[in-house]
Amino acid sequence: MTKLGQWKGKTCDSFFTEVLVQPDELIRETTNYRRTGKGTMNEEEEDGKGKEPGRVIHKEVQRSKKTAYQEFILISRNIISFILSAPILLILLSIATFKTAKVHLLEKTKRIQEDQEALKPDELLIQDETYYADRWGYKSEMHQVLTQDGYVLQMYRISKKGSNPQGKRPVFIGHGLFQCSGAFVLNEENSMAFVLIDQGYDVWVGNNRSISGLDHISLSHEDPEYWNWGLKELGIYDFPAMVDYVRSFTDFSKIAYIGHSQGNAQAFIGLSLIPELADKLSCFVALAPAVFSGNLVNTFPLCLLISLNDWMYSLMFGTGSFLSIMSLAQSLIEPKTFCFLAYSMFSYLFSWWDSHWLRRRKAKYFQFTPRPVSTKLIADWIAGWGRKGVCLYIADQNNHQQQKITQKVPLVVFYGTADYLVNGERFVRTFNGYETHGLSPSQLAKESSNHEWNTAKSTNTLFPMLDLVHVERIEGYEHMDTIWGHDNHKTTYPIVLSNLEKARWD
Template sequence: MPVLPQPLLSSHSPPSPSLDALHPSSLLSRHSSDLLLDPTRSNVVTPESSQSSLVNSPTKDNSALNNVLFNGNGNGSASSTAASRRGTISKGYKGRGRAWGEGEGEEDDLVEGAAGMEGLRVDTEMENGGWASSRRGESLMNDGGGGGDGYGGERLRILIERPSTPQISSNSLLRPTFPPSTSSARYPPPSTGLFGLYRALRAKLSLFTLQAGSMAVSSLFLGGVVIFALLNKLLFLTIPRFFYPRAPQVFEWDEPEKWKKEKIINDPQYYAQNAGLELEETIVESEDGFYLKLQKVIVPNAPVHSDGRGGFPVLIMHGLFQSSGSFITSEERSLAFWLAKQGGYQVYLGNTRGVFDMGHKTYERGDPRFWDWTIRELSMYDLPALVDAVIAQTGYSKIGFIGHSQGNGTAFVSLSLGIRPDLGSKLTCFVALAPAVFAGPLTHGFPFTVLGRMEWRTWRRLFGVLDFIPIMTIAYNLAPQAAFASLGYTMFAFLFDWTDANWLLRRKGKMFRFTPSPVSSASIFWWAGKGGFATRKCLFDVGLDKWFDERFPPLSVYYGGRDFLVLTEPLLDRLAEKETEVQVMRVKKLELSEHCDFFWAAEAVEWCYYDILEDIESTRTRYPEEEELEQVEPEVLIEMAV
């Protein structure tokens, strides 16, 4: 068996799990397709304007390569414009470069164009404009050729992630996930004719075999987790409560008779109408072709300001395995409904790709390319697309943003250097609920310890290359509503150490009717697999001097004293010591709060809603009538008041 080449790393940065940390320079945005590696310290972000780029990294023989481009050559036959490592999926299935070609890997040739690591060829653009090609240690020089990819933008110092990361191919280090159409010449179409038909059928058969096996294995895994969780619930919750029942919950504001007949159903519109509101849905297309569902809370007879615009716009983003449904199932005290009524805002609920059965302009949901994404794509494409859509619909140049867990983790990544820091100019404030920047102690236990040892090759056989544990998606659509919600709570309560101590128990089924929502297998590998977030313990490289700059919007942080999934204190230390350009408006610790209690707790309104309202009010754009009043002399205002 041939020896796999090692990933390219700075000579001063030996391979280690810490090098796999997601940090501003390890995520490539469409605005920064050219990269720069510092030969002395590869983990320093330095944006630089340039038309060309240099990548200094040692090869096997420690020779420096400039502007490295990979071309896979499976078994020495035809070529592919993006190398795919053995055991991963090519033609863009698990390589950001959307590889096309005729290469053939040794394993799991799931699609036409899969290229194995054997036969790797490195094309190197030299300073004189020529190309140097190296294949398995052999070098040759060709005159001419060369120039950059023509994307322009910033150059960044970047760490190259390990080949075990599924969504990373060497091609992705040099160009965006979806290159502009002007570069289509670099991506030849798949072969045609009988040979093309043969390869297409072979690819479909390979995919079917992989998914069938992973469906069975992952379903057994999920079943085992659910059974263990049910036993845990029986021993530590049901039996103790039988002997020591909880006192009934009584709140002055509660109207149990009004809501006791509300159904458990996975229809957001139903819950909005029960609260006297409506949800207006819009389909937003991201730059990489994914359709995203954006929902606006409609308040009957909402006031219109003198300039013809509605209230100030606020976008809310959900966490991992969740959807906009998380913010609408607490009846009239749901976060989205409460802000729309009490603040007079135009409240929008965003959903990431794949949620609510959303599709893609090119790929079907059964295509692995549809599921080839992680937080990197959510940060580069989904969040910016949703922000731009809200701005376009409302006519405001800036909006308020609230994110929970992965929802704010995505925003932190978007706003970091080298990704989309320009997004900060479109946000008046950033409210982070349970900020998912540093991993909590819960990630030290089962199942994270088991998943954290899995290489991608093993992971894909257990969980497939489409959505993570697809039986969950099937159950979401077909299982009895109440049963799905009950099992969802039982499973997540066990995995994430959640309790219902702070909730109204009658709401629990409704809250978990939208959880879990579909997530890509590659994304969960990024969070929990080998070298993932649970192992690295941080979204970013903590060795970097700066994650953010002055474009970061005013930040408010809310975190719980009983949240063991993420840690907030290290983030606060970082903000105080290094990210001094970030304006921190508020830090509030809710001692009794768990991970989702900022919007699910019975007393969430009293705990944090009013503070969130104040954060938005203190930073939002002034309405025209308010600006007019500000021009009036104080004496006149007093006379008007009298």
């Protein structure tokens, strides 16, 4: 568990209160508490299972005290943001649902996975990822992890029923933007978490702050102070806290990490700002690396969102949870109806479709997507990925000038040729030896004649602590297909497993 030092949470708004967290506000209690899909294990099941997970016990959190004027300003801003954002959301939703319905109605090509659609598993449609693990013969153990800035994160250690994962090589899996750890247990027996477990790994799936609970040791989620975090905090607090917790609990000095989209972006940020994190990783698998933006940032409607100035953005979306109405709708609307609405919106905005999915799984996916995130987090994505073409906090090579590298971490990258949200090719080309990756003959001839390009390419890497050992370019794959594709067990998992086997775990 990460030790908690003093921390001052500050915001850009003058009426926010300053919060000081003292170490004595945290009490950590080790108990026999172990959550599974069916409740708490009995004493017989506990015997011989290794270490016990702890619970973070903290004081009851009260809302921060504000004057009547501060409360009035806060309520007024919330009302204004709802009035401005709700009509835009409804217009976009209308366009998205019309486009999605049109695409499916006009679809004539038979998909190669069509025969699998009829093989419907005996599952409930439920917002509990531990249920899906239990359904397929696995147990889920809930762990609470405390970050240095006071957020309580939830991780799940998943293992085969009747087995003890202690002593097996640990693998930590991180989710993407608007998602949660449930994303990795929804493909039935071919779910990524289950395949890794069956191959003998100790699998941990993590959740960032606000994703699987709104706990903080001193802040209430009803106050803007709670939501004053973005990409940097995910990289320097959440990612290291979960890495350190898994290392400590499993008694391994190194663990493997698999991150999808924002899940790898926060790891890259962490490595950029805290380079010594590399010493704690045995292998890093980046699925759809969210470092450089694809050409989607130049298209409607994302280009309009990106073009908003900071003042207008804050006015429209507030300073708390980003479009919190999404979570409310998810809890109130019938799951299959919500699935159609959410899928329509996400596919329209981010250009990822269900071409490589089994459509019968979609309702499950959208019971775990979207999850709450901060308005500031989306602002960070806009500021870097949207306006500059590169994720914030990882583009400064000066961060690594004084770094002494003893051993590089093997990096494995997967990206799809139809992923327009991120540019995997450009990211791969930042590594020495891959400068021509993905370039056509004409592009290669043009770049080869560029003196500046030839001079810079030997020092181009953003991450000198990483050794790019394998790149898998998957034809036709979109942004979500590396975790939800119907054929992942053929396109992705064998390569992941072979590289994990080569990694050094000492």
